[in-house]
Amino acid sequence: MNWARFKVIFREKYVPRALQNAKCVEFEHLKQTGKTIADYEAAFTNLAEYAPHLVATDEMRARRFEDGLRYEIKRVIRPLVLPTYADVLxxxxxxEQDEMEKRKYFDSKKRQNFNNEGSSGQKRQKPESNWRNQRGQIPKCPTLGHIKRNCPKLGTGAIVPRGNQGGRNAKPEGNRQGNQGNRSGNGITKDKDKCLPLCQAMRGMMKSW
Structure with missing residues (x-):
């Protein structure tokens, strides 16, 4: 008695018929779906014991295993028409290994492209930030904390209104002082003219005495 015959006799004697029928139906609908090839092969071998009539020959076993594979794997194997179960497995x-390596490669490329886009986006944002600082803020002297154009190190520090710079109303400082001197001089001359007749009258009275 071989091992295969012993298993058949053991199941007939100790495994209920209802359970055997359920296992047979489960084998008929077995698919790989999300399982790996190793997990699918283990389930296939276990359930095939309850449906020997479906895997009577090695070629029948190969076709049954092939039909349950995922489409991505089955579409590669089916055109080969492999004759034995071992060849199909x-x-x-x-x-499956080639598919996993391909998936890892494309995932790494996606991560690399995403990182490159993120770093280039940060580089593009830096000039915009600098432009806002230049246009939105008044430059200040780094040492004294005041506006740079009013820095005493650059000149007198006086703020000159823009409306008087180079306009028709601008008056030189020297002309202003000269005008003030002329006005004061004219006032003294007028005072002398008023006092002259009075002084002459007083001199005449003193001579008559």
Whole structure:
């Protein structure tokens, strides 16, 4: 008696018929879906024991296993028409490994592109920030804390109104002082003219005495 025959006799004697039928139905609808090839192969081998009529030959077993694979793997294997179950299993493992490596490669490329876009976006934002600082703020002297154009180190520190710079109303400082001197001189001359007749009258009275 071989091992396969022993398992059949053991199930017939100790496993209820209802459970065997349920396992057979489960095998008929078995699909890989989200399982790895290793997990799918383990479930396939376990449930195939309850449906020996569906895997009577090695080629039947290969086609049944192939039908349950995910589409991404099955579309690569099916055109090859591999004759044995071992060939289908080996090819499925190779395709799965290639698929995983391809996914890792594209994921790394996406992360690299995302990081490059983020760093370039930060570089583009820096000139805009500097432009706002230049246009929105008045430059200040770094040492004394006042406006740079009024810094005493650059000149007298006096703020000159823009309306008087180079306009028709601008008057030189020397002319202002000269005008003030002329006005004071004219006042003294007028006072002398008023006192002259009085002085002459007083001199005449003194001579008559």
């Amino acid at each position: 080996d090819c499925a493992i190779i395709v």
